[in-house]
Amino acid sequence: MENSVLQLENAAIYQRDNLVLSKVNLTIKTGDFYYLIGKTGSGKSSLMKTLYGDLPLREGSGAIVGFDLNTLKEKQIPFLRRKIGIVFQDFKLLSDRNVFDNLKFVLKATGWKDKNLMKDKIHEVLDKVGMKSQYYKKTYELSGGEQQRVAIARALLNDPELILADEPTGNLDPKTSLEVMELLNSIHKSGKTILMATHDYQLIVKFKQKTLKCEGGELFEVAQQATV
Ligand SMILES: Nc1ncnc2c1ncn2[C@@H]1O[C@H](COP(=O)(O)OP(=O)(O)OP(=O)(O)O)[C@@H](O)[C@H]1O
Numbered sequence: 001m002e003n004s005v006l007q008l009e010n011a012a013i014y015q016r017d018n019l020v021l022s023k024v025n026l027t028i029k030t031g032d033f034y035y036l037i038g039k040t041g042s043g044k045s046s047l048m049k050t051l052y053g054d055l056p057l058r059e060g061s062g063a064i065v066g067f068d069l070n071t072l073k074e075k076q077i078p079f080l081r082r083k084i085g086i087v088f089q090d091f092k093l094l095s096d097r098n099v100f101d102n103l104k105f106v107l108k109a110t111g112w113k114d115k116n117l118m119k120d121k122i123h124e125v126l127d128k129v130g131m132k133s134q135y136y137k138k139t140y141e142l143s144g145g146e147q148q149r150v151a152i153a154r155a156l157l158n159d160p161e162l163i164l165a166d167e168p169t170g171n172l173d174p175k176t177s178l179e180v181m182e183l184l185n186s187i188h189k190s191g192k193t194i195l196m197a198t199h200d201y202q203l204i205v206k207f208k209q210k211t212l213k214c215e216g217g218e219l220f221e222v223a224q225q226a227t228v
Contacts, residue, residue, distance in 0.1 A: 003030045004063075005162045005193050006051065011060030013046050020046045024060065024219045026212065028162070028195060033188045035204050036197040037222075038214030044197040047214065048166045051195075052086055053077040065161040082110050085155025085163040089170035091147040093139040099126070099150050100135040106157055125153040129183055145176035152183060156192075163187070165196040174202060181207055 006028040013021040020043040028034060036044050049055040051064055053072055062069035065083040067076065093102050103122045112118050126132040129149040139147055148168060155163055165184065169177035181203050188194050198204065204211060208224045 004028065005030055006062075006064045006195070008062045009060055011050075011057060011062050013043055013050050014055065014058055015046050019217070021214060021219055022059075022217055026219065028193060030161070030193055031191065033185075033194045033209040034196070035209055035211045036195060036214070037199070037204065037211060040199075042214035043217070043219075044214055045166055047219070048164055048195075048197055052084060052164060053080050078110075082158045083161050085152075085158070085160035087148070087151050087155050087163065087165040087168045089167035091139075091144075091151045091171075093147055093150060093154075095138070095140050098136055098138050099131065099142070102139060102150065103154055103157060106154055110158055121157060122153075125156045126150075128156060128187070129153045143176070144172050145179055148172065148176075148180050149183065152180075152187070156187070161193065163192055163194045163196075165194060167197055167199065169198065169200050169203065177203060178206070 004027050006026065008024050008026045011024040012019060013024060024047070036047065038044050046055060050057055050062070050069070057069040065080065067080045072080065094105065097105070100122055103125065104118055107118045107121065112121075122135070123132055126135055129152050131146060131149045131153060134142065134146065139150065142150065168184065169180050172180060177200060184194060184196065185207055211222050211224060212219055213222045
């Protein structure tokens with residue numbers, strides 16, 4: 001489909017030999033924001049991992065940000081990950097270096113060379129997440145919410161076509177979760193496409209978006225949650 005960034009057709013999602021989801025049909029277009037919900041063990045993370053090349057797509061067809069998931073080779077995975085920003089529940093920042101160097105590490109690993117351009121880009125993304133003034137801090141000096149902001153900044157570095165966020169508020173208290181969600185919402189409003197797995201009912205009620213549910217080994221779209 002013309003402006004789709006993600007398309008799965010009749011896909012089956014496996015963890016080793018266990019079939020986790022079958023008959024998955026999904027199209028995400030530029031500018032969409034989808035939640036991915038479902039009980040623990042229902043397959044949310046397995047689907048995400050298949051999308052960023054951590055699990056192979058063995059059945060059905062799949063395309064993401066211009067890559068064919070059926071024929072994706074190991075050596076293409078870093079290039080795929082340059083075009084998607086991934087945000088994890090546990091932030092996955094490097095604790096031995098400061099905020100600036102965490103982001104510089106990613107830029108260097110993805111082919112950036114010019115020091116001034118790297119510096120400008122790092123300050124630009126940190127500014128977007130409200131962390132510009134804390135660029136010199138070690139990541140262990142930051143609160144969970146601040147660490148997740150830096151992780152979101154990291155996901156924005158290469159101007160991704162799609163952001164995959166797997167339980168981004170899972171380690172945060174309710175107030176901080178709301179703040180991080182507001183940030184993701186503003187990033188969406190600035191034109192980014194987001195797929196976000198979450199357990200957090202508070203958030204999906206407050207910030208209504210299109211919602212996909214994993215249940216009974218299948219994936220389907222459900223009505224947006226009504227305000228309670
Ligand atoms: N590394 C693995 N090897 C084998 N099976 C796995 C592995 N990881 C997950 N599974 C199984 O795959 C199924 C789906 O797990 P998955 O982590 O995708 O669920 P989830 O919806 O993300 O759950 P949660 O909300 O708890 O993160 C579960 O039955 C789980 O036990």
